[in-house]
Amino acid sequence: MNAIVNKWYKNHSLIYKVLLFLATTFLIVYLFPKSGKFKYNFEKGKPWQSETLQAPFDFAIRKSADEIENEKQEILETSSAYFNVDTSYANDIFNLYEQAFDEQFKNDSLLQKRRVLFSLGEKIIKDIYKYGILKEDYDFKDEKQVVILEGQVQKKSVTYASLTKPDGFKIALNSALNNSDYLEYKNDLLSIFFDIIKPNLEFNEVLTQDVLDEEINSISLTRGQIEKETLIISKGEVVDEAAYEILESLEAEYESQVWSESNYNWVIFAYTLLVALTLLMLLLFLRKYRPEVFLNNIKVTFIFFNVLLMILLTVLIINYNSQYLYVVPLCILPLVLKAFFDARLGLFAHVLTVLLLGFIVPNSYEYMFLQIIAGIVTILTVSELYKRANLFISVGQITLIYIIAYFAFFVIHEGNITTLKIETFGLFILCGLATLFVQPLIYIYEKIFGLVSDVSLLELSDTNSKLLKQLSNEAPGTFHHSLNVANLAEACANEIGANSMLVRVGSLYHDIGKMKNPSFFTENQSHTLNPHDELSSIESAKIIIDHVINGIEIAKKNNLPDRIIDFIRTHHGTSLVYYFFMKEKSNNENIDEELFRYRGPKPFSKETAILMMCDSVEAASKSLKEPTSTKIDAFVESILDKQMSEGQFLNANITFKEIELIKKVLKKKLANIFHLRIEYPE
Incomplete structure (x- = not known):
């Protein structure tokens, strides 16, 4: 029994994803209309691309909405x-x-x-x-x-x-x-x-x-009758007004007769297969290209929730009045996912959502084309979402793309613009205005799901915030060190395409644990007395190592996001407190190395790996005597090579090429910090 429980507990994350997958599939299928889809696609004024069509059964020609309205009048x-x-x-x-x-x-x-x-x-x-x-x-x-x-x-x-x-x-x-x-x-x-x-x-x-x-109520909804096996339209023939009305009548009759109650279960089964296949593609994408997201059940739930929310809003609008279909701000989906994750994931989820909606919207090809193009524009134009001007500019561009694409489709369908309704463009403007709701929505999601966006990172990077002010007052040397590390880390992140805002904020807070015992860290010692002189090497190492645990406690007490706390946990990895280790080793050969080693974990992302490199280089650079370009190059190489030899970056998705680029940035920045100049001849 215990073995079964242990097995279930070991695989609880996977079991949760399976249940989430099944629940989302069920809800989407439940929202979908319980009818089949006509197997032919046709548009008025366009050639009939399918095979020559004959009436599969007797059916009446349905009157158009205008005809019925005229009779009512x-x-x-x-x-x-x-x-x-x-x-x-x-x-x-x-x-x-x-x-x-x-x-x-x-x-x-x-x-x-x-x-x-x-x-x-x-x-x-x-x-x-x-x-x-x-x-x-x-x-x-x-x-x-x-x-x-x-x-x-x-x-x-x-x-x-x-x-x-x-x-x-x-x-x-x-x-x-x-x-x-x-x-x-x-x-x-x-x-x-x-x-x-x-x-x-x-x-x-x-x-x-x-x-x-x-x-x-006695008005007849039909006029005329089409007999079985009557030729409706030939392949290549243009779908004119008369043929279009007959095809629409056949589509409506087909869905009401062929997809009868006896086939209801088959229709549901088919919809379930297609929806499950689409959501499975999303899960496989996360597993292969975004493993850190896939392993986090909260993030997977967040993505599925947003897909389901967009489908729900669209279904509600269609049930109310399909004319308002384009009011639904579907581009909020890629905006939100890009804000919390990245552009590629946002676009992939957006495209899959549009494919699902293609089952239920009228003029599905036109709708899918417009929404996919708008999603691409959203991903390409929206950058630095925390800047309000960027969002307004991007929403304007998205609205313009909607209008241009819709105008093009209208001309293709109608062949003229005389019947174009300006009110339709108003729907796209409303959609753009609704897209602006993404800002408060991101804030709501941060509180509900515990995620962090660039907007929150910008707020956390303010050095006048309560916690950083406290760090500045209680450990001014550490605060100055954190600022220098933040500048170095931001430059390195920009060089290799990592999240520069995230790594900057992580750098600012990575050493807040030193506030508990600031005088035990050299950057805060303003006098010649060193409190470590009165302690053993083991006790000194414990105080140094504990600044990580203390930092985590302070961060949680001040409600810092988990993504920022990760920087505090990993900025020393599993490295040794080398100075006190060697000091103790000189007196005692048989010492326990683990007493002098940080508890980890090792960095597990590009951003946390960058912080470890920059923190070590910036701290050690204070010991450089008469620095030259040659000394700085050798100094940076030795520190980063040592970290690599210890396997500190094995869990981070960072390449050797990116590490070499970081080395170049650090060498250049240190040279600027030490104001190295060319020696001119006397």
Whole structure:
């Protein structure tokens, strides 16, 4: 049982990667649409590149979105509006009119005129109540068809213009009395009508909308039928408008019929294979070319998380509205990966992500071309991300590339620019603005995953930071030594293409452990008294060796990133504290060498190897007497050759050629430090 547990524990890192791989594959497949893909690619206005195509089954030609929209507009214009009429009041209106009229006209001398006026008023009432009076005026065209309902029964069907508006009785009265002998009685009749005329037509909005929805839902989505084995298009034939609509209809029918529920499991299985294959390529790339990343499960998780995040955002946008597809800032992926790792890894992961998205996006070839080109531009243009101007310039270049490439594809598809929508370019501008979110995103990732970017390194390199200020006050000699080492290491890193910012920051903090016992280190001794004179060689060596452990403790207490702590751990490797070792050996031949040896580990990257070389050279250079170019060259050669002979660089991915380049830089820098000049003849 213990053997099994030990075996599992020994391989826990690999097991975690397998589980991460499976989980990511499952989530991506879950996000993908559960349907197959049409096996033919076609574009309007381009030749048909596949074999001559015949209809594999009977299918209907689907109407375009514009055709369906036009039919909807036609229905909206021709559909009827429904009104409920209240007939109860209209039946009593004449009795009310007669009573109001008698009250208004009591003078018997006007008997003849009263009869004419009374008849005129009755006629007006009959006219305005013929179809009914509206409670309010609605925004309908005059020719709009109106259905009048009495109860639930259709009574009449007229135009909207036939209905009397709320103030229609005024218009009717003016029309009847104008140019007549009874114009003087207009106000009297008007006052009667004001009292008795009430609207009796109410708009039935619910029924009108229900009928409208029913008519719209009854719109046929297809027109015409293609019989099985009918020739659709021949090889080399240009895909015109008609052929394009037929091919789109076939694609939709193909995916709905062929990829039916019975084949669902096969579709899922096929998607799983392709996604797993793509993610496997990413893992193999890390294992072969980025082994330090592959061995770090947090970093592998970080990469997979970002790939999954980009796919999730794209799927959400497609499900909402595929027209906004290019708003997704996919170039954030290579930007983030370049900030934390390197450009090659960023581009590789970006390309694989775009390949995965090619399964689900419309116009997949166009989308993949644009995104891959944009990713390449991102990698080529973005450098020193911690400089804000660089990011803004790069985002501008990325946006410009998007616009140019999209314009080119549009012209190829349409053959002209008359139908080009300027709004589409706005989507690319929004994408560029969203890409600027990479700065706060990098900060968030640093806190969540414990990674370090150039932005954080720039902050840590500030010599006014709390920890470096403390080092400057408590161990000024060590601080000065660290600055010199940082300058040397940065120059060496630039020469061989290593991370100069990282090695500079690592150099600034590599000796912070000396703050615990600063006076025991020669660079901090300002007087002739040496505290080591009162200690044995073993005790002195222990204090010297412990500055590494003390440095790690101080770094962790001050929340320095692990990548910086690695410099503290490795800057002496497993070398000997040579001075005290030889001092003890002169008194005792049988000594334990391990008591005088640093605990390691050895440097395991170019940057940590550079620090070891520069630290040793800078510290030992203080002992040079009357330095000359020849002395400096021999001095640098002897120190670095000794470190190589001890195998200090065996774990670092640094070559002999790079070490030789570092030697040249160190020789040149030391010569400048000691101000060597050509000796002129007297």
